[in-house]
Amino acid sequence: MNAYHEAVAAIYDACEFAAAPISLAAALEEMSARGERVALDPDLLIALFEVHLEAIACPATSSSAWTGDGLPPVGTVCEVFNPELHRSEWEKCTxxxxxxxxxxxxxxxxxxRFGYVxxxxxxxxxxxxxxxxxxxxxxxxxxxxxxxxxxPAAVYDAGYRKQEAV
Known part of the structure; x- marks a missing residue:
């Protein structure tokens, strides 16, 4: 088993070790209390989240509930603007x-991709x-x-006209 799979397994075990469903942060704290450390890269974060959902049997949040206030919940299909990218523009994301x-x-x-909140x-x-x-x-x-x-002349010169009803 490579280090990546060991880390995922350790997080899964931390989730399973708890008597009640716990958050990913709580699982990481549990691991820390047991002296276990995990380096988190973007791929590992995604895998950990998937394992965490499985461990607590929690489906991804519905995207229809998010109105644009605060951060979008997991599973939301929305648009993101990342100013750190070479071509910064709004793009569709999940x-x-x-x-x-x-x-x-x-x-x-x-x-x-990952970015800072x-x-x-x-x-x-x-x-x-x-x-x-x-x-x-x-x-x-x-x-x-x-x-x-x-x-009014400037508006007319720009080509704006009243539309005749047909």
Missing amino acids: VLFVGKHRIVYDSESCSE DDLEFRPILTAEQIAQKQLDEALQDIEQLYDSGG
Whole structure:
């Protein structure tokens, strides 16, 4: 058994050793109390989370409950903005692990990534109605800026016209 599998087995044992379901943090504290140490890399964090869920028989949290407040729960499909990446932009992701300081997520551009809680931004995926409303708000803001800078003539010159009903 390699060190990776030994670490996963140790976490699993710590979860099983407890009389009641415990959190991953509590399992790590239990291991520490027994003098066991584990180095945590991103792959190991994901494996530990999966073992932890199995050990406490807890399904991943439903993503429909997250409204965008606070951190997304595990299992949430949402959008993430990671300013540390070369091409920083919002991208779709699935949250795999949420810890005290780090989050592990699976993104469309690269499989599993992890980042620090304070460095990442998450938002729910916008619905078609929300996207349409955002586009309308942006267009109205553009028209308002045109009007403020040049009056009705500037709006007309920019190509905005009243639509005739058919």
